[in-house]
Amino acid sequence: MTVESGQVTKVARSPLARRLVVAIVLFSSIITLVITAIQIRVDYEQELSDIDAEFEQIRHSSLHSVSQSVWVLDELQVRNQLKGLTKLSSIEFAAVNVEGKQRWAVGQQPDRDQVSARFPLTYQHRGETLEIGELVIIGTLDNVYHRLMDRVLFILFGNGLKTSLVALFSLFLFYHLLGRYILDLKQFADRFGEEQDLPLFSLNRKRSARHQPDELDSLAASINHMVKTLRNREDDLRVFATTVEQSPSSVLLTDADGNIVYVNPTFTEISGYTLDDVYGKKPAQLTAGLTADEVSEQIWETIRSGGVWAGELKSRSKSGTIYWESVKIGPVLDKNGEIIRYILVNEDITLRKSYEEQLLHQANYDGLTNLPNRLLAFDRIAQAMVTAQREKCHVVVMFLDLDRFKNVNDTLGHALGDELLVEAAKRLRSCIRVEDTVARLGGDEFLIILPGIQKTQNAELIARKVLQAMAAPFFLNGRELYITASIGITIYPEDSDSPEILLRNADVAMYQAKAQGSNSFCFFTQTMNNQARARLEIESELRHAQENRELELHFQPIVDARSGQIVAAEGLLRWNNPTLGRVSPDTFVPLAEDIGLILPIGDWVLRTACHTAMTWQQSGRTPVRVCVNASVRQFRNGNIVQTIASVLEESGLPAHCLEVEITEGLLLDDAPEIQEILNKLHRMGVRISIDDFGTGYSSLCYLKKFPFDVLKIDQSFVRDVINDPDDAALAAAIIHMAHQLKLEVVGEGVETTAQLHYLQDNGLDMVQGYLFSKPVTAEGFKRLLDQKKSHGSLSGVVKKTDSHTLTEH
Template identity: 45%
Template sequence: MRSRLPFSPSLAALLALVLGVLISALLFTAVRRLEHDKVDIDFQQQAKVRVAAIQNGIDNSINVLKDVNQLFVAFGTVSREQFQSFAEPLLASNPYIQALNFHRYISAQERPQYEAAMRTRFPGFTIGDISNGAPVPAPHRAQYRVVDYIEPMEGNKAALGIDADSYPFQDAAMQKSVDTGEPSATGLLRLTQERGTQKGFIVLMPVYRPGMPLTDVAARRLAIIGDTAAVFRGGDMIAKSLSADSFMLVSDAKLALNISVYASDDTLGDALIFHQGAPLQLIESSVGLPKWLFYNQPEPYQHLFNVAGQPWHMVVSTPPAWFMNEGSTALWAFIAGLLFSIGGAAYLQTVVDRSRRIQLLVDERTVQLRSVNEDLSADIAARKRTEQELQLRERAIEASANSIIITSAVAPHYLIEYVNPAFERITGYSAEEAIGMDLCFLWNDDADQPGIEEIRATANEEREGHAVLRNYRKDGTLFWSDWYIAPVKDDKGVVSHFIVVQYDITATKRYESELEFQTNRDALTGLANRSLLRDRLSQAVSYAYRYGHPIWVLFVDLDRFKFVNDTLGHQAGDILLTAVSSRLQAAVRDTDTVARMGGDEFVLILPERTDSGLSTHIVQRIMEAIAQPLTIEGHEFFVSCSIGVAVYPADGDTPEELIKHADIAMYRAKEIGRNNFQFYTPAMNERALERLHIEGDLRNALEREEFTLHYQPQVDLRTGEIVGVEALIRWQHPELGMVPPVRFIGLAEENGLIVPIGAWVIRAACLQNKEWQMAGLGHLRMAVNLSARQFAQEDLVESIASSLRAADLAPEYLEIELTESLVMADVDRAIGILRELKALGVQLSIDDFGTGYSSLSYLKRFPIDVLKIDRSFVNDITIDPDDAAIVASIVSLAHSLRLQVIAEGVETEAQLNYLREHDCDQIQGYFFSRPVTAAALTAMLEEGKRLPIEILTL
């Protein structure tokens, strides 16, 4: 009889098929899990970058309020104009700020006086409340917290004078801010100035009375005099933070990010502040399978952070994505495994069928042979299954998007034995080039990395490990990678190989680097910003304290930078700032720090090194580097600077003190004539306070008619007669007495008041000259100095013409004086303006000639009438041969160009004789007369005062 087969051949094939399908399903699940994990890692990285951007944006926004508050800390009393000047650039660079306020505490007793003072500026002003959305006069209270300053005034003027204590939602935030001295935020509120659903919040920061102790809560409450506040548009602020870098707004091609920011305090409305993207959709698992098996959707990323005492939280999510839409390799791996399973099962069925036919033909008595055949069939099936499993694993490794490396476990080189295609794609090395190499060839000569030591320790200790490394492709380009290393053991449990999985994280590192740059660098120049400056200076102070080395802090301010902006526009100003930044960096050492404070202000940190000390030659080198000619849009500019120097530890032991004192020294440099440097001295603090006081009074001096003109005669050396006068402004201050121009002209230049003051001088001088003519005292030439800001104004010619018409004065009796450096700042533009003035009919003169840098090629192009020799040459013409030669040359040059010559500062008869001998036309100075009032000069003209005849005939 034939013996029965131990199992049905069709069943064996079916079992092989089922086993292959099961393995394919497991492979599909494993690959899907890896793909989903990669999506999750990418999502977490993008979410963290955006969280960091929003956190940084909020911190910078709060710092704006701190900067405004610091203005009150630094100066104590801040005028409305100072507050406006300080707030304007902050509002321009932070458009999401609705308003910047200063609230002042006013008692019930102070209210009438305060309202009366405010009505002089704002007619109808009264302290008010808001009732039914409209302002009404505030009822009697013991104390008011009044909106005293607010910027911008446009759109916010209705809030001026409102008692902020009438808003109960500010009470908790204000009390907390007073008690802690730190910024404190209110809850969310709807902004009445905004259309739509924009929500905002207010951040308050206290202003304490200067000099009051702030040791505890009670002391702070006694010292409080007001607060500064900023009204933020929450949604715009967060959107600005995300848009600071273009990559913040662009998600990965496979991840569409939804970003929502909420405030926990929902007492004033919906907690949602900002939302970007589609609403969050969460998919549920189906038929007991995990949702990641067929969909890519990481869990939403949530982050809590503090905004001036208020808790906010952020949710970043992404909508579900069907795995087939993401280019998944898992399905292809499953299909390939399924095809191989079907083929294997068919092959097994064929083998079994052939064995059955053989067994049917063989004698039933050959049991042993049949048994061998059966064993052989079983071995073939097992071998095929093993081959299928190995092939599936190999294909999974080959299909991996990450680099996979298998190395030997033989020390010390652990040579590479296998790399997958992803390794070739990422590194540029082929498998033939990599196999047999040591792993260290991937980092070239860049062996000083902490991660390399971790890899070596992992290999020596035969354990799992992880490291982040800088690697280099075959073409030499750098890429960052995350390395995960695991040992592989043989059948005896001995480690025979290591498997390395390499993830390319270059994009993440680039995001981190760009975010760090934006946080610490100035966007225009690339120099360190305020934040990085304070950090660098703090480190330098710590180092200097430890080793006893000094530090020089230089505060650099460009002279007349506004002239470039006013004449050529802000784009030209940006070009100038960029060029100056490059020159500053080239003028100092690599170890020094150059930072931009804002506008045209720079700060340099120069720490002393052990091999070289610090000297004034360094400052001179910096000034010379800046002073090199610069061509912008076809115009040649000569830029100078004023520098203030503070030295650690003599002038302060904190970064704030050093920067503040260097700033004060810089202003002193400007006061004494610009284009120089000054070291800080304690006496400068007093000058700074005096300067602030004078600046405040200067704004009202014109309308209070405190200015007056003095006149210095100009005498003809041939006749001895007075032929002209120079008008010189004086300020009769009600407290300080007669203030000379050197103390307030520079301030007027900086804050723009020089334009209306200069216009007044021209008009008053013309009226006085006409008055002398009407009195029959001769037809004198009236000389008036013109400032750089006046020269840059668009309506200069019309303004002068208007003054001449108002006085009914012929234009030839008015002489406009311009300094040599002013007309040389932009030669082509200066020539155009001078020609317009000349067409008006006025006389033109170059003042302080010889101290600048004009050339003959320019001088002959200027349509001028007079050269005025600077007093610095006249002082020593009788004792210094060089000065004498210069004066004689200037006189000869002027006459060659058919110009008149006036010598300034003539104080002795010897000086006058030298000038007369060398054919100088006119003089002015103390030898003949000091500057005098209009009445005194009238008396001179009436009595016919002139140079003595004996002097003229010597």
């Protein structure tokens, strides 16, 4: 009861309840007044109507008798009749006027609120109606007013009592039907802001089985829906707040004027500033002096127009450290689209910028010498050309290559070679001006760019200075090394206005300097350009030679020196181009090595040779070995063993019918993988020969260390065995040494019988040369094999040719 009465009191005191009661009272009062006014008006009209009725009654009932009394001049009777009239409730005064003058009167004439009537007095005399006077009756409305006032007071009192009862009853209904639930709702709202786990709002009222949901139920449902929505949004806000608080990015919030009102912990962690340090300050104050004014203006112009600005800016931490940030700034709008906040999300990208700078440096500078690389060198040349064109001067480009650097790498190791390159780079930098550039193109190739040269003769002076600096001894790891350089020089604008062509010109001139001998320089000439163009044309055609089926494989017989029988065939590559004609192997094979085409071409030669040899055997001819030259690149590519095994399986050629020829250049590195490859081939049954023995860095260690089957004496020794005792002695010594090592020996380039007889006399096993046959096509070699079958051997040919060569054939 206490709680209930307390709630009633609250309802009674509530402004809403008071407004309800006042509204009821006012409305009831207005209605009462209106109804009372209408009622009084009706009553007033009724009173007037009653007075009129009395007047009519007088007309009909008293007028005749009064006329009689006046006719006979019965004053007493007239007065009695007038008194009788004044006794009526509404009449105060009655009088009879004769000839316009008052003759008899009874009563007091009222001063105000009177009502009157005048009736003519007539008398029938001798058939004629005579007007003998006038009856005047005057009544008062005071009684009417008194009666109406009593009635008004009664009505007002009754309606007032009724209004009060209605108001109290309405207040009760308001509380019972609505007020108490409003109070419950208020209490729920008060508790909702304080209690997290508050249950949903429920109307505390009894419900019958026939209860239909009403507005309060709808209100309760709407409130509970709102509560759920608010809780979901609160959860979302909590998640958002947690996300912002734990975000790895700095988050700042400003007011509409750009003053900081919030920062997350990451901002404090990165910058060192707390919210107290920066509250009310502008974010720009943290980058003061680090952001250009035009950038700041662009930022504000973008975000004030409702856009989002993104970019990278420098900031300064509380300790003074400068760091990079990826910044995204955008406005926060209210429901009307007005800006109320700005939010800044910053990511510390200092480490990434550092990596980018490193990558940029790595992309433009050589990792070993820290010199500009090819990419940056081209840019420097282009810049120098623009300046030279404007200032009417020259640009000198020098292409420098270290002489015999490969020997240093091969003999002393790559580590020492790298140290040598670093020291060489230092010397080159010491020879030039600050505005000049020294770049490393790769390996032992350097580029020197000299911009702003007024006299081209100065290029020669600088070249000599560079050669002199490079010729001085290098002291590395306790070793004294000597190395020289070759320099090719080209000049802008005389030689070209293209950085690429200038570099190519300098490269061509450098190779010309090498051809002249080490430790020299050479200026580019048009002749060199023509040679370079020819090389480019050959290179372009060579790249399509295999797919256009321009390559051919010719075979030169290798003959047993005693019997004259053909025991092997060396496959020799030929190229017949529709544009260039027949191109010498000495021209295109080194080029194929340089541009990397030797691998597919070498595979084609190997496959073609094996298939051709197997075709000879399948046609019933005596099996002969086929010899194929293998390049250094094929061995260093790492899969030559698998390639040979695959080709042998594919063609069906026995492994002992294949002989792989290598040069001494392959063995200079003394790499373990080369020896392993040769051992694998040897175990497969493939024969291995060393070609052009005696022309390179010949070493007996090679013959002992590697599994060779055949040694081929270079034709430069065979050519002069008859005329030069030294060559004859060397050839005889090589044959004897090879036999001691259980190697077979082939003499290359045998063109005369005298050469053949000398070699035979010294025990040579096999010979090869124009004395027997020049290289021929596969069909031509088949005919040679057929001649062998018909004549028994080629020994007869040897006897017939005597000292003449077969080159004429």
